[in-house]
Amino acid sequence: MRILDRPSLPAAPDPASAMIDARRAHLGILVAFLAPALLVYAGFTLYPVIRTFYNAFHTIRPQGVVEFVGLDNFATLLFADPTFWKAVANTAWFTIVATTVDVIGGLLLALCLFARAPLAPLLRVVWFTPVLMSYVVVGIIWVWMYDYDWGLANAALRWLGLSAFEQSWLGHPSTALWSVLVAHEWKWLGFNMIVFLAALHALPGEVLGAAELDNCGWFAKLVYIIAPMLRTTIVNLLVLSFIGKMMVFDLIWVMTGGGPLWSTETVSTYVYKRAFEWNTFDLGYPSAIAVLWFVIILAFVAIVMRVLRQRDRLEF
Amino acid sequence: MHACFATRYVAAVGLVAFAVLLGAVPKASAEDVTIEVWSHEADEPAKVAFRELAVKNFEKSHPGTKVKITWYEKNPLGAALKTALPAGKGPDVFYVEPDQTEYITAGYIVPLDDLVNWNNIEPWARKVWTHNGKTYGIPQEAYTVELYYNKDLLKKLGVALPPNAQFTQAQFLDLVKKARAAGMTPISQGVGDRPYPGAYITVEALLRKLGPDDYQKLFTGKLSFADPRVVEVLKWVKELADAGAYPKNFMTLKLGESHYYFYSKPGALMLPMGSFYTGRAFVPEDKGGQPQTFPLGIMQFPAMDRGACNECKTSTIGASFAINAASKQKKLAGEFLDAMSTPAMGKMWIETVYLQTGIKADVKNFSGPYAAYFTELMERQKGEKYFIGQPRDMVTGECKDAFAQVVNSGFPGGLLSVDQTVQMMNKACFKA
Numbered sequence: 202m203r204i205l206d207r208p209s210l211p212a213a214p215d216p217a218s219a220m221i222d223a224r225r226a227h228l229g230i231l232v233a234f235l236a237p238a239l240l241v242y243a244g245f246t247l248y249p250v251i252r253t254f255y256n257a258f259h260t261i262r263p264q265g266v267v268e269f270v271g272l273d274n275f276a277t278l279l280f281a282d283p284t285f286w287k288a289v290a291n292t293a294w295f296t297i298v299a300t301t302v303d304v305i306g307g308l309l310l311a312l313c314l315f316a317r318a319p320l321a322p323l324l325r326v327v328w329f330t331p332v333l334m335s336y337v338v339v340g341i342i343w344v345w346m347y348d349y350d351w352g353l354a355n356a357a358l359r360w361l362g363l364s365a366f367e368q369s370w371l372g373h374p375s376t377a378l379w380s381v382l383v384a385h386e387w388k389w390l391g392f393n394m395i396v397f398l399a400a401l402h403a404l405p406g407e408v409l410g411a412a413e414l415d416n417c418g419w420f421a422k423l424v425y426i427i428a429p430m431l432r433t434t435i436v437n438l439l440v441l442s443f444i445g446k447m448m449v450f451d452l453i454w455v456m457t458g459g460g461p462l463w464s465t466e467t468v469s470t471y472v473y474k475r476a477f478e479w480n481t482f483d484l485g486y487p488s489a490i491a492v493l494w495f496v497i498i499l500a501f502v503a504i505v506m507r508v509l510r511q512r513d514r515l516e517f
Numbered sequence: 518m519h520a521c522f523a524t525r526y527v528a529a530v531g532l533v534a535f536a537v538l539l540g541a542v543p544k545a546s547a548e549d550v551t552i553e554v555w556s557h558e559a560d561e562p563a564k565v566a567f568r569e570l571a572v573k574n575f576e577k578s579h580p581g582t583k584v585k586i587t588w589y590e591k592n593p594l595g596a597a598l599k600t601a602l603p604a605g606k607g608p609d610v611f612y613v614e615p616d617q618t619e620y621i622t623a624g625y626i627v628p629l630d631d632l633v634n635w636n637n638i639e640p641w642a643r644k645v646w647t648h649n650g651k652t653y654g655i656p657q658e659a660y661t662v663e664l665y666y667n668k669d670l671l672k673k674l675g676v677a678l679p680p681n682a683q684f685t686q687a688q689f690l691d692l693v694k695k696a697r698a699a700g701m702t703p704i705s706q707g708v709g710d711r712p713y714p715g716a717y718i719t720v721e722a723l724l725r726k727l728g729p730d731d732y733q734k735l736f737t738g739k740l741s742f743a744d745p746r747v748v749e750v751l752k753w754v755k756e757l758a759d760a761g762a763y764p765k766n767f768m769t770l771k772l773g774e775s776h777y778y779f780y781s782k783p784g785a786l787m788l789p790m791g792s793f794y795t796g797r798a799f800v801p802e803d804k805g806g807q808p809q810t811f812p813l814g815i816m817q818f819p820a821m822d823r824g825a826c827n828e829c830k831t832s833t834i835g836a837s838f839a840i841n842a843a844s845k846q847k848k849l850a851g852e853f854l855d856a857m858s859t860p861a862m863g864k865m866w867i868e869t870v871y872l873q874t875g876i877k878a879d880v881k882n883f884s885g886p887y888a889a890y891f892t893e894l895m896e897r898q899k900g901e902k903y904f905i906g907q908p909r910d911m912v913t914g915e916c917k918d919a920f921a922q923v924v925n926s927g928f929p930g931g932l933l934s935v936d937q938t939v940q941m942m943n944k945a946c947f948k949a
Contacts, residue, residue, distance in 0.1 A: 263603070263623030284918070344709075349765035350783070372768025372930060458710075461768055462927045477596045480619045480913040482603055 307393025340455030374464035632851030642875030656875030707770020712921035728825030919945030
């Protein structure tokens with residue numbers, strides 16, 4: 202038997218490599234290396250979360266005076282705060298529509314590039330560029346685009362002879378949320394497109410090739426072959442998108458500030474207003490909103506995962 | 518031996534990294550004293566120059582002391598203060614406006630009665646910051662709410678300003694209709710980034726109709742918005758809005774943009790605005806300022822039919838400064854506030870910011886390119902009865918939010934009827 206065929210025996214631990222292997226490292230070394238990251242995590246993530254839960258059950262008065270109020274904040278929130286429910290409705294609507302468009306739109310754009318449509322390299326850059334821009338910049342650009350007098354949207358309508366459809370897009374409750382949603386999609390579709398494109402390129406070529414040999418039409422290929430193989434990616438993007446939309450703040454804050462007449466108020470903008478714009482230092486009530494919303498998001502994510510889960514492992 | 522060394526070496530590196538992360542930073546030397554100031558209005562060059570000159574003067578008269586101003590936009594400044602102050606942190610001195618009374622009730626700013634020289638401050642301006650017999654802010658900027666207009670456009674419409682510069686409410690409505698018929702935007706105004714400009718016409722009309730006492734009661738929850746006089750005013754404002762008084766982009770037009778809209782593109786007949794208008798308008802034209810030849814005029818807000826106080830006018834304090842209760846250098850901070858409030862600085866404020874001030878300043882004759890403006894502004898103050906403060910100084914919480922969404926935006930924007938406005942404001946503000 203040649204020496205290479207011998208079953209390998211566990212090698213004697215080399216002291217130098219033991220130091221590098223975290224599983225065998227000395228406790229002191231582990232602590233020294235982990236402590237900074239753990240401290241940062243504890244200080245900037247764990248403590249704020251715990252403190253928010255604590256605040257939710259208290260009224261925070263100035264000078265550090267804290268008064269325990271039990272479930273009062275939650276009772277007010279649920280039964281005596283119509284603005285909160287308006288914000289919940291807006292957020293839910295925004296989340297459902299934007300998540301659906303994000304995933305379906307991203308997939309369609311990716312398929313377009315995957316099929317090597319004309320100008321595909323250029324389109325990939327054009328579609329992805331908005332992802333690199335900050336929400337503030339995107340918000341300002343779209344506020345200009347929607348401006349009644351000099352905005353691109355109304356200018357295009359005028360040019361097409363459709364002046365009757367001119368709108369104050371962000372100034373009317375019936376169009377404001379939709380207008381913000383369009384801006385949001387303009388920014389985010391490119392991200393989903395890139396993720397889907399990467400997943401499409403990772404699909405086994407022999408399966409797709411076999412489908413083509415079997416004269417499988419493009420729609421059947423999409424529905425019966427590509428979509429099932431992209432299931433994990435779709436579920437991951439759905440969950441990520443859902444969480445992001447439930448917490449939407451920046452774009453709405455820049456474009457409408459929650460107006461007109463609370464028609465674009467979301468839970469996040471409402472929390473901010475209650476915390477910083479109501480001439481009060483009480484962080485108890487806004488914390489209660491944040492906690493309740495956290496629980497709702499968690500519950501929805503759990504439900505989505507349960508419904509869509511097979512043997513896939515979600516990665517987020 | 519080798520492994521042992523390596524272990525110690527790695528542990529040492531880890532500990533050093535840990536120590537750096539914990540913030541082992543060099544300490545300032547004992548003699549360095551720095552006054553931290555957080556200020557708004559970085560976008561107004563004259564105010565920046567004014568405050569930086571005060572810093573220079575103060576540092577010259579206080580060797581070894583430095584003043585560091587950090588410039589913020591208004592909303593981020595408020596958010597930063599609301600997290601810093603409860604934690605016992607924040608700057609020594611910060612920008613504040615009179616509607617931010619929560620700092621006083623919370624005890625986060627100290628009374629300035631014994632910390633600054635009040636001989637240099639106008640008593641009426643000090644009064645704005647006086648709560649329960651104590652004064653909490655140095656009033657730097659004062660302003661009145663004015664109705665600016667374009668003299669040439671008014672002439673073009675064939676309308677002459679009455680001798681007292683005040684139209685009746687019917688004449689004003691006619692003026693708006695005439696302007697719209699002539700293809701002009703009657704009133705440049707926008708609520709894109711502020712919770713108050715859209716309310717100017719409504720609240721000034723309410724002040725004149727109700728008189729100061731009932732006006733105050735209305736915004737402190739003691740008078741119903743269903744009061745017949747209030748409803749009468751709202752109906753008149755509704756007529757204005759329906760006649761197309763405001764620009765179509767009213768909801769998204771920002772404060773600075775509404776100024777530009779008025780004096781440049783596309784141009785408008787009138788602009789209701791605090792006299793702080795000059796801060797942005799009286800800068801060189803290539804920096805977005807008003808053209809030198811712009812025919813700027815000032816008229817009084819219209820007189821209301823059976824108005825209780827048609828000679829009433831809103832005057833208030835804007836930019837002010839307060840001292841953080843957690844500051845360890847309150848005396849020095851007070852001396853810095855004094856350095857910003859000398860009569861010479863007051864004079865400089867008027868001559869360079871082109872705006873009223875709460876600082877006593879001996880400026881009798883105006884000169885320079887804006888002398889005519891100041892003469893007209895002073896003319897419009899003659900015989901007026903001042904109501905000190907604005908609704909946004911009086912409302913808090915839910916009422917403040919409703920004021921911003923309803924009176925400031927939804928109602929003048931034509932989204933709400935009078936009945937809806939009354940109902941929404943009463944629900945949020947009226948404490949029967």
